Amino acid sequence: MSILSKLSFKDQAFKLRENAILDATTAVLGSKGYDLMTMDDVAGAVGISKPSLYKHFKSKEELVGQAMVRLLDGAIDQVAALDPGLNPVQQLAALLEWALRVRLGGGLPFLPSTSPHVRDMLMRNVKYMLRVVKLNRQLEALVRQGQKAGLLNPALPSDVILFSYYARTCDPAIDYLQTFSKMADDDIVRHMLTVAFAGMEAPAARATAA
Template sequence: MSTKLSFRQKVHLAREDAIVTAVKRLLADKGFDLMTVDEVAAEVGIAKASLYKHFPSKEALAAAAMVQVMDSALAESARLQADAGLDAGARLREITRWTLRTQLAGEMPTLPSENSSLRAALLAHEGYMTRLMDLSDRLGEWIVQAQADGTIDPALPPEVVLYTVFARACDPVVGFLKAGGRHDDAAIVEHVMRSCFGGLQTRPPSAA
């Protein structure tokens, strides 16, 4: 890969980045089905036909946004991996916290529900699937390690833990609490973290 880019190419990439940023925000706000390409064009400030010169379809638009989110998540996971002061359990908690903060910031596109034209497009999108598997592998290692360490319940199958962490990205509890207006963002994150990792039941005073 050359790092030397012509002015034209830089402008091109900057525009595509502006488009993807708008798509991310709209996806987080309304979801794929309710987001219209007209809205995206309006938010970016260009004509709809110009959008289609950059991305061939609405699905490709959304996939590009999902790839960018995956890259953010992978970057965050790399930071946590590099932090030698954290054990596997702490890394899992911190990536979950990052997920909740990202959702609260309105930057977490809602994942595709089971039946959606987006779902098929994402499954066929090589870049997205590679990143999803990389992230799953890294979190999977943390989970197995944390279960060996005794910080994550070994009675839960690892995929249950993985899906539960992933699901925080679209946890409706976050939105409900935000809409209620009785808690600030930090409190919402801590409440959801406590219910997720500690459970709803009362915990006996921990030996640890």
């Protein structure tokens, strides 16, 4: 039985509306960014009044923080569901594929913004930071396992690999390809995974360099 089914009808309706608010927040953030997004934008996207919105979230900071917490919860769930039979790089690739598909569906990247205000706001959000630490620890372990197994370059600091990996989730190439190319989402994901893990050199060139 799901958590939602255990709630009263009133509480279920409240929770469903909260999820709709977070969906709308994600969409508005994706199109306008944090600075230009307003509570009016979100209320209008959901089809509720602004006072009704404030019954769920008291400020734009709280609203965006919860949207990011939900994203990280999804990522942590994906890590828990990874096939243990896959090697560390395959597991990293599977998670990145999920993240890219979230982006293509209008979702948010792992790294939400380079804005100092947004960064400071999220760093004050305890729920968000706890999840960041947990996810970072899990992915760092996969990176180190990949390096130890010779699947990832052991000469690179693990932080370089890890934060380059995170950056792929907010790569603007996704937006450009989705808007201007004629590729299907599956092809965009496949090519972005190739660039992330194999680079852009032709296999023959890599063999010659080696």
